Amino acid sequence: MTKVIENAGITIVQMANLLPVAxxxxxxxxxxxxxxxxxLGDPATPPDVQFNLRHHRVGVxxxxxxxxxxxxxxxxxxx
Amino acid sequence: MxxxxxxxxxxxxxxxxxxxxxxxEIREGQVGAxxxxxxxxxxxxxxxxxxxxGDNFMGSNTEEAIRxxxxxxxxxxxxxxxxxxxxxxxRYGVACGHICDAVQKKFGVPVLTSMNEENPGVEMxxxxxxxxxxxxxxxxxxxxxxxxxxxxxxxxKGEKLLPAAREGYFGRGVRDQVWLDPPVNAxxxxxxxxxxxxxxxxxxxxxxxxxxxxxxxxxxIPPEELAKMNxxxxxxxxxxxFGNPDRIQSASATRWGKYDITxxxxxxxxxxxxxxxxxxxxxxxxxxxxxxxxxxxxAYEKEGKIGGIHQYFYATVGTGTTQAEAARMAGEIVEExxxxxxxxxxxxxx
Numbered sequence: 001m002t003k004v005i006e007n008a009g010i011t012i013v014q015m016a017n018l019l020p021v022a023x024x025x026x027x028x029x030x031x032x033x034x035x036x037x038x039x040l041g042d043p044a045t046p047p048d049v050q051f052n053l054r055h056h057r058v059g060v061x062x063x064x065x066x067x068x069x070x071x072x073x074x075x076x077x078x079x
Numbered sequence: 080m081x082x083x084x085x086x087x088x089x090x091x092x093x094x095x096x097x098x099x100x101x102x103x104e105i106r107e108g109q110v111g112a113x114x115x116x117x118x119x120x121x122x123x124x125x126x127x128x129x130x131x132x133g134d135n136f137m138g139s140n141t142e143e144a145i146r147x148x149x150x151x152x153x154x155x156x157x158x159x160x161x162x163x164x165x166x167x168x169x170r171y172g173v174a175c176g177h178i179c180d181a182v183q184k185k186f187g188v189p190v191l192t193s194m195n196e197e198n199p200g201v202e203m204x205x206x207x208x209x210x211x212x213x214x215x216x217x218x219x220x221x222x223x224x225x226x227x228x229x230x231x232x233x234x235x236k237g238e239k240l241l242p243a244a245r246e247g248y249f250g251r252g253v254r255d256q257v258w259l260d261p262p263v264n265a266x267x268x269x270x271x272x273x274x275x276x277x278x279x280x281x282x283x284x285x286x287x288x289x290x291x292x293x294x295x296x297x298x299x300i301p302p303e304e305l306a307k308m309n310x311x312x313x314x315x316x317x318x319x320x321f322g323n324p325d326r327i328q329s330a331s332a333t334r335w336g337k338y339d340i341t342x343x344x345x346x347x348x349x350x351x352x353x354x355x356x357x358x359x360x361x362x363x364x365x366x367x368x369x370x371x372x373x374x375x376x377x378a379y380e381k382e383g384k385i386g387g388i389h390q391y392f393y394a395t396v397g398t399g400t401t402q403a404e405a406a407r408m409a410g411e412i413v414e415e416x417x418x419x420x421x422x423x424x425x426x427x428x429x
Contacts, residue, residue: 004409
């Protein structure tokens with residue numbers, strides 16, 4: 001999906017947990033998530049902790065949209 | 080049963096490169112390589128006609144060549160159509176692909192061809208038809224013809240066919256469910272694969288992912304522009320309004336939905352849910368933002384990092400969905416995004 005959208009000239013970042021799969025199918029901008037059932041917030045942690053993690057990683061994704069890359073890249077997250 | 084065979088000027092004994100402009104013709108019976116095809120098919124299938132066309136004629140006048148050949152075939156009875164083998168001959172391979180594709184579409188009969196993996200016809204047409212893995216040159220004629228005809232005979236008789244790798248043709252990216260005989264359950268198979276991996280032994284995945292072309296990297300958006308533009312949110316994690324109004328399938332989806340999020344800052348439990356059957360839905364149903372982070376993106380809208388959020392989010396389910404279906408759905412969504420002038424997007428997957 002990401003590839004088709006990118007091929008239309010829309011700058012897109014994919015937030016994914018299965019990075020090898022996303023890389024294999026040709027995603028160019030990737031931001032890791034924490035799991036499959038809850039990519040952006042561990043339900044075992046308090047809601048504000050979940051929101052902070054989500055806010056941080058979405059921020060990384062937005063920065064990825066503003067970053068020039070010349071090959072597929074996984075952007076680093078700190079929480 | 081009846082077959083018709085397409086070959087080029089060389090294998091039709093017209094001539095070599097100097098005859099590559101040869102206009103398409105149809106002859107009764109078997110000419111050149113079609114005799115080898117007839118011999119391999121045996122007495123149960125008659126190769127009633129041979130079509131011969133110069134590779135350059137097909138290459139430079141493709142539409143005209145196809146039109147003429149289809150008109151030759153009009154009204155003829157045939158159960159299967161063969162082209163080649165084309166070996167590593169690029170123009171010939173592409174010609175075999177062109178004509179097989181057109182014949183299959185117009186007459187609905189099975190088409191078979193054979194090419195070497197280096198032949199550009201393989202990448203162009205492998206997803207559309209069965210192309211056998213052929214040799215590099217005409218020295219492989221007998222073997223390549225035997226591979227095509229052996230499969231072709233079983234195909235038209237309705238016999239059991241095996242996956243691409245076992246049959247010896249290039250995978251088309253089609254997934255099929257098979258029953259193992261004797262049965263081995265999935266747990267045993269995957270543990271066996273894991274042991275092989277740990278021991279450094281070769282193993283074969285049951286879900287091979289077709290190699291795909293890279294797409295050009297979309298340009299970065301300057302931060303000051305991002306601060307003025309709408310960002311679209313998409314997910315393959317199955318987030319939908321509660322009750323799944325568009326009945327998006329829980330697996331192997333062929334449908335997608337778009338949902339208006341004007342004025343919504345947070346995806347709440349009981350208002351949104353996931354319909355994805357490939358993961359435990361508890362966390363996503365309790366707080367759909369963990370899959371589709373609308374609340375966090377709204378925060379960036381308020382901070383001014385982005386201009387806004389596109390009016391709709393788009394959702395489907397990624398589990399079991401083939402790449403071909405995903406590409407089709409994405410193509411439909413792209414039209415929506417483009418007509419709304421969207422230039423930036425975030426897609427979350429599970």
